[in-house]
Amino acid sequence: MPAVIETDVKKMQKCIDLCNRCMQVCEECLTSCLKEPDAQARMKCIQTLRDCADICSLAAQFMARGSAFAKQICGLCAEICEACATECDMFQDNHCKQCADICRQCAQECRNMVNM
Template sequence: MIPQNVQKCIDACNECMKACEQCFSACLQEPDVGARVHCISMLRDCADICSLTAQYLARNSMSAKQICSLCASICEACAEHCSKFKDEHCKTCVEMCKKCAEVCRNMAA
């Protein structure tokens, strides 16, 4: 059985992955896409690391804490970039990134 706190962290990573992928596609379609290049790049990185972190956690990897630490850093950077935009998809993404960062920081500790 996956322990409760690990389960919670996997779910936070998966939710953050979803929010980032969605925000990525939505940002690409915004009229000011040219202003969102860094945000879009961060969203992609963030979705990818969240996805792999969820896999490491679910397999009870010996490197789970290490990848959680990296995931938290990237989520924090992504939240910062996304917070410059006020669309609903960006707001949701910031929220999910911050939550995932917090849960991953705890897991890494």
């Protein structure tokens, strides 16, 4: 790997790690939400969890390969992570609270990436 890409990826590593963690937590929360007795009432949250998991995965991939579009993807990732946190905050389950917390952390780190 060229030294320039390697250096850039090292600067992004915290964001990559948080995006991967957020993707995992969103997938776990989504699975748990589907098992809740009020799953039908959680449809918007479940859809947002899917969007969040997907954009987090994509953002991590773009950063890992040093894409010229990584900052734009991270900006969108921050927006979707915030929306996901807001949706998860509507429910009192531990999995939703944990997910909201990780989503907010990821959103902040993605905003930091945009401003790098």
